[in-house]
Amino acid sequence: MADFFLHAFALVSSPSVLLLIVIGVLFGIIGGSVPGFTVTMAILVVFPFTFAMDPVSGVSLMVSVFVGGYSGGIVSGVMLGIPGTPSSITTVYDGYPMALRGEPGRALGIGVAASFIGTVISVAVLVFFGPLLASFSMNFRPWEISALIIFALTLVAGLSNGALLKGMLAAALGLLITTVGYDRNSNLRFDFDLPVMSSGFEILPVMIGIFAFSQLMDNIEKLREEKRTRSEAVPDISIPYGRIIRDIASQKTNTIRSSLIGSLIGALPGTGGTVANFISYDQAKKFSRHPERFGTGIPDGIIASEASNSAVAGGAFVPTLALGIPGDLPMAIMMGVLILHGITPGPLMFEQNPVLVGAIYASLLVGAVVMVLCQLLLVRWFARIALIPQQILVPAVLMLCAIGAYALNNNLFDIWVLFGFGIVGYLLWKAEVPLTPLILGVVLGNNLEQQLFRALDLDGNWLTFLTRPLSATFLALAVISVIFSLYQNRKIQQKAALNQ
Amino acid sequence: MPTITKDRALAIAMLIMVAILYVESGNIRPPTSWQTYGSAMFPQILLGVIAILSVLILVRSLFNSDSPQARERRTAMQWLRQNGAVLSLFAFFGLYALVLPVLGYLVSTMAFMVASLALLLGVDTRRKWAINLGVSVTLASLIYVIFHFGLNIWLP
Numbered sequence: 343m344a345d346f347f348l349h350a351f352a353l354v355s356s357p358s359v360l361l362l363i364v365i366g367v368l369f370g371i372i373g374g375s376v377p378g379f380t381v382t383m384a385i386l387v388v389f390p391f392t393f394a395m396d397p398v399s400g401v402s403l404m405v406s407v408f409v410g411g412y413s414g415g416i417v418s419g420v421m422l423g424i425p426g427t428p429s430s431i432t433t434v435y436d437g438y439p440m441a442l443r444g445e446p447g448r449a450l451g452i453g454v455a456a457s458f459i460g461t462v463i464s465v466a467v468l469v470f471f472g473p474l475l476a477s478f479s480m481n482f483r484p485w486e487i488s489a490l491i492i493f494a495l496t497l498v499a500g501l502s503n504g505a506l507l508k509g510m511l512a513a514a515l516g517l518l519i520t521t522v523g524y525d526r527n528s529n530l531r532f533d534f535d536l537p538v539m540s541s542g543f544e545i546l547p548v549m550i551g552i553f554a555f556s557q558l559m560d561n562i563e564k565l566r567e568e569k570r571t572r573s574e575a576v577p578d579i580s581i582p583y584g585r586i587i588r589d590i591a592s593q594k595t596n597t598i599r600s601s602l603i604g605s606l607i608g609a610l611p612g613t614g615g616t617v618a619n620f621i622s623y624d625q626a627k628k629f630s631r632h633p634e635r636f637g638t639g640i641p642d643g644i645i646a647s648e649a650s651n652s653a654v655a656g657g658a659f660v661p662t663l664a665l666g667i668p669g670d671l672p673m674a675i676m677m678g679v680l681i682l683h684g685i686t687p688g689p690l691m692f693e694q695n696p697v698l699v700g701a702i703y704a705s706l707l708v709g710a711v712v713m714v715l716c717q718l719l720l721v722r723w724f725a726r727i728a729l730i731p732q733q734i735l736v737p738a739v740l741m742l743c744a745i746g747a748y749a750l751n752n753n754l755f756d757i758w759v760l761f762g763f764g765i766v767g768y769l770l771w772k773a774e775v776p777l778t779p780l781i782l783g784v785v786l787g788n789n790l791e792q793q794l795f796r797a798l799d800l801d802g803n804w805l806t807f808l809t810r811p812l813s814a815t816f817l818a819l820a821v822i823s824v825i826f827s828l829y830q831n832r833k834i835q836q837k838a839a840l841n842q
Numbered sequence: 843m844p845t846i847t848k849d850r851a852l853a854i855a856m857l858i859m860v861a862i863l864y865v866e867s868g869n870i871r872p873p874t875s876w877q878t879y880g881s882a883m884f885p886q887i888l889l890g891v892i893a894i895l896s897v898l899i900l901v902r903s904l905f906n907s908d909s910p911q912a913r914e915r916r917t918a919m920q921w922l923r924q925n926g927a928v929l930s931l932f933a934f935f936g937l938y939a940l941v942l943p944v945l946g947y948l949v950s951t952m953a954f955m956v957a958s959l960a961l962l963l964g965v966d967t968r969r970k971w972a973i974n975l976g977v978s979v980t981l982a983s984l985i986y987v988i989f990h991f992g993l994n995i996w997l998p
Contacts, residue, residue, distance in 0.1 A: 390995075391988070391993065393993065393995060394993035394994055394995055507895055507898055507899050507902070508852075508899065510891075510895055511856065511892060511895040511896065511899070514888050514891045514892045514895065515892065517888050518863075518885060518888045518889070518892065521884060521885040521888070525881045525884075526881075527871075527877065527880075527881050529870060529871045529880075529881040530870070530871075531867070531870050531881055531882070531885060532863060532866055532867075532885070534866065559928045559931065559932075562927055562928055562931065562962065563925075563927075563928060565962075731963075732962075733959065733962035733963045734959065734962075734963070734973070734977055736931070736958070736962065737931075737954070737955050737958035737959055737962065738955070738977070738981055740931070740935060740958070741938075741951055741954060741955060741981070741982070741985075742985070744935070744938065744939065744942075745947075745951075745985060745989070745997065748942075748997070748998070749989065749995045749997070752995075752996065754939070754942065754943055754998070757939045757942065758939055761935055761936060761939055764932070764935070765932065768928075768932075770852075772848065773848045773849070773851065773852040774848060775852065791884045794884070795879060795884070798878055798879055799878055802878050
């Protein structure tokens with residue numbers, strides 16, 4: 343174990359990889375701190391730069407964007423009162439009042455320290471539970487894998503803003519997209535006699551098109567609706583280190599509890615930073631001796647929020663690496679990048695690519711250290727960068743998406759795929775269809791079809807899915823998750839009716 | 843006459859797509875004697891699921907006709923005016939994809955950036971023009987240098 347870590351650290355500590363980690367963390371922080379840009383967008387923009395890199399460098403760069411991105415939301419949350427990413431909404435509740443009280447440095451310092459601890463604890467969770475889960479899932483056969491994928495998709499669809507039907511429709515659409523082109527029997531499907539369609543769609547242009555266009559166009563629409571009132575002036579920030587250490591020391595339980603909540607929520611498909619953020623904030627309030635002070639600018643709230651959302655990064659790697667099932671959007675893109683580098687996440691990854699798994703652990707830790715240094719040294723600049731207007735950001739990101747799609751295979755058709763799915767994604771977004779299940783469907787579609795038909799080739803009886811204990815359990819969980827979200831939808835509707 | 847709402851439009855669009863793809867799935871080669879299931883089976887299952895879900899969304903939308911969403915009526919002109927920037931941005935991106943192989947990366951990217959920034963930032967002051975040109979030229983060139991010289995990736 344020690345040798346494995348030493349080897350991984352040696353790889354990640356080479357000057358070129360270290361430089362990439364610094365760049366990735368910086369870019370992630372910027373991405374997280376610019377309102378409306380999000381961690382996912384930062385990852386999408388960075389991924390084309392990994393094409394020419396070896397897997398360790400590429401993965402280290404991507405991982406460091408995660409680490410930076412999840413901590414970047416602090417900056418705009420504290421300085422502007424606008425959450426840079428959805429996963430730092432609750433940071434604003436206490437961070438902004440503390441900054442308004444004249445202590446922006448303290449608020450930022452507490453957030454950065456909590457982010458660091460959250461990331462480190464989540465790496466520990468990944469190190470211990472990743473291999474355990476992977477070795478357990480080595481027993482999975484095609485029936486279990488198919489059932490697990492169906493469970494993950496229903497879970498994600500059910501958790502999508504209470505829109506179960508649309509979530510399931512999105513997941514099915516995502517799976518359908520993967521059926522274009524040659525299949526497992528080398529038969530052509532849905533090519534409409536167009537030779538460019540015969541090889542199907544690359545995952546990444548589809549994902550970028552669906553997610554980035556809808557997000558960016560939504561940002562443009564919001565610009566019209568809301569005139570921003572934020573001040574262009576960034577106050578002077580000085581970090582009171584001693585005070586921050588005391589603040590964190592007095593909140594040990596809160597920090598550890600929030601980090602564990604973040605890690606666990608991150609490991610569940612369909613959740614992510616935003617859910618972790620709210621749950622740990624709520625828990626911190628429930629366990630607090632002074633719950634009435636939450637929201638007035640106390641360290642407890644900032645710690646709960648930032649420790650949990652940063653811990654999501656490590657937790658989310660657990661199912662992605664161990665099972666090959668990404669839990670959320672950033673992980674789906676990360677999985678796309680791993681596949682692009684010829685690595686298939688799943689139980690065998692720990693056996694076949696231990697160096698890469700080690701590099702992920704190591705770059706998460708090194709990234710966390712770099713994040714703390716960057717945030718504390720450059721926070722004044724990040725606060726200024728957070729003021730970049732969307733009018734400049736949107737065209738720049740669209741252009742980068744186009745170049746990223748092209749550079750994937752030096753193929754102009756991929757830009758058209760990006761554009762086509764950009765329109766589809768935007769229209770679905772306007773129709774209030776959740777896009778996360780769709781993107782997960784795209785990522786998991788080929789695997790589901792392969793496993794499903796491998797199972798049926800081995801045993802043509804569909805009932806086998808119900809007679810094998812594990813696959814039956816996953817299918818039962820899928821049904822339970824659908825019933826639970828139906829129940830939740832009903833509760834939301836009843837609440838809305840009462841409020842009217 | 844029922845109003846077209848988001849849900850109804852979505853359901854109808856999905857049902858049309860399902861119909862087209864179901865017909866197209868008839869062109870997929872049938873299974874050979876050694877195959878248990880053919881290549882059309884998986885997509886046809888998915889098309890069935892999408893059709894059922896679309897019908898459910900359609901039926902639900904008919905029962906929710908009194909929702910604020912259903913009551914909101916807009917003319918085509920109002921819709922176009924409200925979504926002008928987004929539609930123009932899509933059009934610019936389509937044009938960009940079209941001219942990229944003809945004009946090459948640098949020219950077409952700068953043109954796309956200048957046009958998009960002019961659309962979103964406005965063109966009413968000299969300062970905005972300076973920002974527009976500065977951002978467009980710097981960013982397009984920087985990306986070119988990074989990809990071409992740093993990463994050895996050839997742009998069109």
